[in-house]
Amino acid sequence: MQRWLFVLVLIVIAPLVAEVLSGSTPITQPGLLLVDLVIYGPGALLIRELVRRRHRGWASILLMGVAYGLVEEGLALQSLFDPTYATVALWGARFFGVNWVYTSVVLTWIHPLWSVAIPIVLAEFLFPAQRALPSLGRFGLVATSVWYILGVVLLAFFARTISSYSVPPLVSGVVIVIALMLVVNALFLLPRQRPRTQRSDQFPKPFGILLFSGMSAFLALGIPALLWRPFPMLTQFPLVLVPLLAPPVIALILIWRFVDWARSSSWNDRHLLALVSGMLIAHSAVGALLFSKTVVERVALAVMGLLMVIFLGWLWVQIRNRKVVLTTTS
Numbered sequence: 001m002q003r004w005l006f007v008l009v010l011i012v013i014a015p016l017v018a019e020v021l022s023g024s025t026p027i028t029q030p031g032l033l034l035v036d037l038v039i040y041g042p043g044a045l046l047i048r049e050l051v052r053r054r055h056r057g058w059a060s061i062l063l064m065g066v067a068y069g070l071v072e073e074g075l076a077l078q079s080l081f082d083p084t085y086a087t088v089a090l091w092g093a094r095f096f097g098v099n100w101v102y103t104s105v106v107l108t109w110i111h112p113l114w115s116v117a118i119p120i121v122l123a124e125f126l127f128p129a130q131r132a133l134p135s136l137g138r139f140g141l142v143a144t145s146v147w148y149i150l151g152v153v154l155l156a157f158f159a160r161t162i163s164s165y166s167v168p169p170l171v172s173g174v175v176i177v178i179a180l181m182l183v184v185n186a187l188f189l190l191p192r193q194r195p196r197t198q199r200s201d202q203f204p205k206p207f208g209i210l211l212f213s214g215m216s217a218f219l220a221l222g223i224p225a226l227l228w229r230p231f232p233m234l235t236q237f238p239l240v241l242v243p244l245l246a247p248p249v250i251a252l253i254l255i256w257r258f259v260d261w262a263r264s265s266s267w268n269d270r271h272l273l274a275l276v277s278g279m280l281i282a283h284s285a286v287g288a289l290l291f292s293k294t295v296v297e298r299v300a301l302a303v304m305g306l307l308m309v310i311f312l313g314w315l316w317v318q319i320r321n322r323k324v325v326l327t328t329t330s
Contacts, residue, residue, distance in 0.1 A: 006130045007140075010048070010123040011041030017122070017280070018115040021308055022287030027300035035158055039076070039151035043068050044119050045135070046144050050187060052134045057193035061120065062255075063186035065112030067179040072115075073106050074167075074175040076155040080106075082165040091228050092235030093244050097171070101224045101235075101243050108247045109220050114283055121276050125269065125315055128322070132193070203261045206274035213254060214278030220250040221286040269319045277312045284308065 015036035019025035025032045047064040054060070070080075079085040080103045083094065093100035124131045136144060160166075204212065224243035228235050234243055258275060261267055284305045292298045 002127060003130060003135055006123060006127040007045060007135050009126055010045050010119060010135075011037070013122055014044040014115065014119040015040040017119050017283075018110070021280070021284050021301075021304055022114070023284075023291035023297060023301050024287060026291065026293075026297050027304075028294065028296060035155060039072060039148065039155050040115060040119075042144050042148040042151060043072075044116050046141075046148050047116055048120050049134055049136050049141055049144065052132060054187045055192045056187065056190055058117065060186040060190050061117050062112045063182050063190070065116035066107050067182040067186070068116055069107045069111030070175050070179040070182070071152060072111065072155065073103075074179075075172060076152050077159045078163070078165060078167050080175075081167050081171065082163060084163060084165055090235065091224055091243065092240040093237075101240065104244055104247045105221065105224050108251045109217070113217075113279060118276050118279065121272065122315075125273065125319065203264055203266070203271075206270050209261070209271055210274040210278040210281075212257070212278065213275045214282045216250050216254045217279040217282035218286060220247045221282065222289075223247075225286060225290050269322075270316065273312070273316060273319060280308060280312070281305075 015025070015033065018040050019036045020027075020033065025036055047061060047068060051057075051060045051064060074080045077085070079088060080099055081097050083089040083099070085099075088099045088102035091099065091101040203209075223246045227243065233239050261271065284301065288298065288301045288305070292301050
């Protein structure tokens with residue numbers, strides 16, 4: 001029973017984290033949540049199931065998240081290429097038919113972290129007994145795969161009803177090949193998950209980790225998504241290199257620090273929750289600045305942000321009351 005509750009929670013958490021808490025799916029358009037549910041939920045669940053079955057770690061989950069982003073944004077929505085999609089082409093560095101600044105953001109932060117990794121972390125915090133274990137049988141795996149594929153098709157159909165832009169078949173083929181290469185690398189070439197040799201050293205307290213991850217995420221999202229309006233010079237070469245390179249560089253720094261901290265014998269779930277909490281708060285803050293257009297949407301995001309903080313605080317108490325669990329990475 002707990003296994004199926006875990007599956008249900010992950011399916012629901014994924015679109016909430018990725019779309020609703022950031023305001024990408026506004027409360028004034030609840031019908032869009034149904035579209036989110038048919039791709040985000042099965043996508044995160046399928047990635048976790050495949051990675052756990054192959055006994056891989058978080059590196060594989062993040063790499064699969066990049067592949068997920070390529071499928072959603074490159075094939076279904078075509079937002080990586082469409083010059084008319086929202087305002088993303090105005091973020092800068094559009095050449096060879098690609099919205100490069102937007103691509104940099106969604107493939108290094110939005111989908112690997114908020115669409116995939118963070119929902120999985122939260123679901124496993126809620127159901128610690130399910131951690132590192134596959135959650136689906138063979139039928140469930142097949143059903144989830146079919147559900148995800150149908151979700152991609154539905155999202156593609158929905159996107160094409162609101163935009164006449166069409167990616168050339170050759171470009172779509174390149175996207176598919178790259179996504180498949182990432183999946184193969186994540187599931188078959190990266191090393192299996194294994195305990196690391198832990199060392200005794202010092203690193204920031206949980207609150208310091210929360211501040212570090214929060215500021216990192218805010219800069220990685222805010223520089224490309226927010227600064228192009230007040231500072232249009234950032235959309236022109238050579239200054240466009242700042243919003244183009246900021247997301248991957250900051251992501252690499254954050255991953256480097258996380259891997260280093262996680263090797264300590266003192267690292268546990270409270271530190272991991274602090275890392276995730278900072279990124280969640282930053283995501284909601286940038287989303288509120290970027291997407292909220294009406295008073296209703298601003299109030300809704302403020303209320304959801306408060307509920308999110310309360311949930312994270314409750315989760316902190318639950319983790320603190322449990323036996324401390326050391327978190328390893330690979």
